[in-house]
Amino acid sequence: MKPYRAELMVCAGTGCVSNGAFQVKDALENEIKERGLENEVRVVTTGCNGFCGVGPLLVVHPDGIFYQLLTTKDIPYLVEEHFLKGRPVQRLMYTPPEDKLPVPKMSEIEFFKHQMLIALRNRGIIDPENIEEYIARDGYTGLAKALNGMTPEEIIQTVKDSKLRGRGGAGFQTGVKWELTRKAKEKTKYIVCNADEGDPGAYMDRSILESDPHSILEGMIIGARAIGAQQGFIYIRHEYPLAMKRLLIAIDQAKEYGLLGDNIFDTGFSFDIQVHRGAGAFVCGEETALLSALEGQRGEPRPRPPYPVEHGLSGYPTNINNVETWANIPVIISRGAKWYAEIGTENSKGTKVFSLVGKINNTGLVEVPMGIKLRDIIYGIGGGIPDGKKFKAVQTGGPSGGCIPDSLIDLPIDYESLKEAGSMMGSGGMVVMDEDTCMVDVARYFLTFTCDESCGKCSPCRDGTKYLLDILTRITEGKGNMEDLDLLEGLSKVVKETALCGLGQTAPNPILTTMKYFRDEYESHIKDKKCPAKVCRQLNIYTIDEERCVTEGHGCGVCMRECPEKAITGEKKKAHKINQEICVKCGACYDVCRFGAVIVE
Amino acid sequence: MPKITPKDLARIREKSRQSTTLREGAGRAKVTVHMGTCGIAAGARDIMSALMKEVESRDVKDVLVTTSGCAGLCSREPMITVELLDQPPIKYVDLTKEKMQKIFEDHVMNGNIVNEYALAVGSERAH
């Protein structure tokens, strides 16, 4: 392998790619060639780095300099200064929100500093399309160990001892699940990797698939060995074309190297993996629905029992784990259960990847040890709330998780505490909300999603979520009454208790938690017909500060032109007025007034 | 290609070590070539290529080669700084290709400072 003095790791995760990472990469390569540096400096495309909020980004090794928000225009200057002259360009570095000085080194950026990478261990460090780079980072040593030195029972025992819990949401003990599948009577067994990540705003699985596909393959091969499966499936959603491509490349490479297929490592153990594209139904992330989809049926959940470990794909015992769980397996095997079990809390071991989004300075993917306090994630890694606003709540666990209020900011994050707070771990979505967020609107937003994604099989979920959404919409439009709150609560509880699958059982969580922690907001919507956060426009009253309109804006009349209902009247250089009887509260006047003369109450 | 064995894994790992060492930023030695305008004018590029050639031909995995801007001593360019793990950095000045080879051989590989080319032993770092 030809040595280079510097390697430029261009993030080619979906986030950065959509912001133009490939154009930046091409520009970099051109520029390097032009400067005659192609024998010294190499450009490598990696998977997602996690800090997606500032992409396209570039990490220069060996110095570890982190460049953000790159455009093709920046490239010539960057190459000349840094790679030719050796002067890192401060202008393109990350500057923390409250600081003036840029932080040049990736390892010193707050966002990265507090993370602990296990599932994401290779992100940004290896080329995901090159198996040798994965091997160079101790890849497939776990597999070698598992196949050559361990019995299936020992592998299962190791996973059990590590106390790894399923990262898909429910948090079932992975080792126990493996054992159940292994003990099932049928000889034919399957394992499935659930890569149907459907939570809006969450993309940890995609990131792992894009940056380190081999870690999943390795995990699955070890799992297959332990369980006794002959065939594995990866159910990946069609919306992840890049992840899909890299996965297929990885499978081809693994087959070429004899790590997949017949007689792996000459141990007589054979295993193959097939990739199955999903068509993007949220419910297919539910394991029984996923199995239906894999069988070619409608992606609908089936009643459990029987559980997939006994009666899964085509009736055979099937073990389903999600991407992040599989990615943890190789490290647990190669470094041992004891090492892993030391990370995290009593009942939740290891690390968890969260996708930190919403009203937060540093959006991106973070992997942190279990038990970390919410505060550390939001204020430490996340860099706090933008514009100095107040933190209000955080929604964890995707659209069917719950909202955790600021009063619980010191809550340690693990499966049990989140559940106790009315939310859940889910697959690791984390949506941060500031004081400008209306919690009723938030609940309505998430219900819109779950209602839309309900498969419609069982009536509580199909009809229940629809009527829950109806009631919430009613409330946000100021048409609610206090009986609605009882109906909302009662129906939410019944849906939660009686829905067929996880989608329905968790769909009311946003309502129940917001009602628990922010009941006053609901009451304000109903009793006072006011939205405290001024988000629900139907409840707002728009008026014009006449003095400001004249003195600042000289009666410019933009609002008048913009008003679709012609509710605003006035003349040039005189104060304008809104006729409240005609006003439909669309908020257009508020959006266009440059002088702050339109007031929302 | 034929199937690989666990032993092959180690071989591949070794082979790819160079790049991963770079990315982990943890080499035994680090050579900084000062490539400010002055350095380039004085022939730092030749020094750099000589250095790269050494690294390549000797197939060393644990030496990081990097660049920096002007070190402020423009009259003595081309100039490099060699840092060995746990040792203070050494600056070499007025370099030629031949000198570079000797420094690589003696200092980088074997740990003996080449006093005749050295400017001084200092504590400054590249960044």
Next chain:
Amino acid sequence: METNTFEPKIVGFLCRWCTYQGADLAGTSRMEYPPNLIPVRVMCSGRVDPSFVMQAYSEGADAVVIFGCHLGDCHYQEGNYKAMRRYHLLKKMIEELGIEPQRLQLEWVSASEGERYQKEVSRIFSEVRELGPLDLNNGKAQSNG
């Protein structure tokens, strides 16, 4: 137009199972057909010895018709096939002798086909009437009566 008043003599060999019954049916159904065909009942069309046909010509018949069951329906399984083989040979033979081939005919009529029997007999009658008398001895047809 001169009307043809020639009354030909036609000998018909009728299979006992099909055509004879069919002829019976034509009779009981009160169907009209020329009386010029004189039926000779045989057990089966396969029973018709070629010598009978030749004898008929020699004794003054203007035409000979063999009637049998439809192919596949023979009471004796395959007698009508035997008749059909002989019919084709006979046809060649009478041509050699200078007799018009239309003067020998083979027809299938089943027991339920009284109507068909009537039609076939009428047809054959008018064809033979057109041909005129069979002249075997240089224009001096031998007449027995």
Next chain:
Amino acid sequence: MINITLNGKKLSVEEGMTILQVAQQERIDIPTLCYHPLLEPYAACRMCVVEVKGDSKSELKTSCNTKVQEGMVIETDSERTLNARRLNIELLMARAPAAKVIQEMAAQMGIEKTPFPIENPEAKCILCGMCVRVCEDVVGAHVLTFEERGFERKVTTAFNMPSEKCIECGACAYFCPTEAIRVEDFRGREVLHSELTLGPTTAIRIPFMQSTPNVPFIDKDNCIHFKTDKCKLCEMVCEPEAINHDVEDTFKEIEVGSAVLATGYELLDCSNMPQYGYGRLDNVITSLEFEHLCHASGPTGGKILLKDGREPKGVAILHCIGSRDENYMKYCSRVCCMYAMKMAHLVHEKVDAEVYEFYIDIRAFGKGYEEFYNRMQKEGTHFIRGKAAEVTNAALIPEEENKLIVRAEDTTVNMIRRIPVDLVILCPAIVARKDSEKIMKLFGLCSTPDGFFKEQHPKLGPVSTDADGIFLAGACQGPKDIPDTVAQGAGAAGAVMSLGDEVAIEPIFSAIDEEICVGCKICIGVCPYDAISYVEDKKISSIEETLCKGCGACVAACPSGAADQNCFTNSQIEAEVSGALF
């Protein structure tokens, strides 16, 4: 055995049972909508939830798919359970307000009104998936499916188009708990299940009340299993395990000396005669269907009812439908006049209705028949001499509204009459069975021009046929009433009996003159009955007289003139030819 506590009662039940099964065994009522014992649990309606109490927490579980486990404590009517069911039924009430089963279930729970908005007050479908599952899992036709998801979910066919894969089994409608699915036949007529015995029929049935043996059989043409290879529900429910779909028809060969054919007749298919509206208009039926209707074990228990359940006020009986008709059957079907009068008598007896008989001639020729005709005239049956021209539902005057109008020329008064009635009974022609041709081939028989089997002689051999040992009885020989059929049957049986042990051989046979035969063996080749053998020591051929059927093929073939046939000797035929030409 597993020990559980159900509603406070300690029970020991079999392993593998579901909670619902145990509850049903204990006569505890758990409401279900999407559950059917013959289908896999679907657990979608969530009505069957029960509370399962554990050590630390209690959970609501659907009883249809949850199997009992050791130590389970189950409450089927705890407040929590009832509350969940109540809200669930309220949701379904909003979705399917017109579904009777939902209304009843809600009423039982004391719910009058749903708090949720009703979008379509006509809606009946509760999306229990019963139809889809039946079509998919049981029938295997894969026609029905769901489209859309969530609230918009619907049951439909692929692309919302009529599916060619539908085998028209009607299972979906049968399983539908809310009558949201109904079956209509291709003429737009709705088929009710009570009517199935009159229309398309169930695949398992007892062919008719007096059938022997009196057991159900599977009609392969209508059985779902033989169309899709699935279903077999009957096999599942039959406790004595008497049903086996894999049994193939077996053919037994029985050697007999003679056979009586009594293969019967068919009625002319009236749907090919559009003027009478059969199959197109409601309440136009055939005489056989009327017979079925009147039967005590028939669909109405012997009551004469119209399709909508009303009693008819006027009944028209149309004679000679396809009989005595140049376009269909030229012959008289013989029995219709009398049975038509019997039907008129039945109508008088059972309902208060006017009866009109449209006839060409009344043929009451049997013993006591004319007397019955007179009696019917006295009973008030209107006899209209004139063949009915058409049956229509197009009313011209108010009295004809919602009636069937029979139009005919009354030849006794020389006028066209339109008579409005409620029920029209057609008396179709009796015709030979469609498969009679096959039987004729099989037995070497002939038919008369009308297609019925031909007897040997109309007067001298009315039961025997041209084929030895084959006899006829009943309507296969021609339209016949019951007394005639019985008489002919007795005659046929008698003919068979009189055959005795002796074999009657043909009076006509062939023989070979030993003196003339040269042993060329040509005759052996032509004999279809293997009746000729070669006598080795005499070097001649010889005919076994009992085997010879007397076709004379050998005689015609014999080159030496040794073979001859008695009664039809060569010289006899030659003489006959000579005689003919005399």
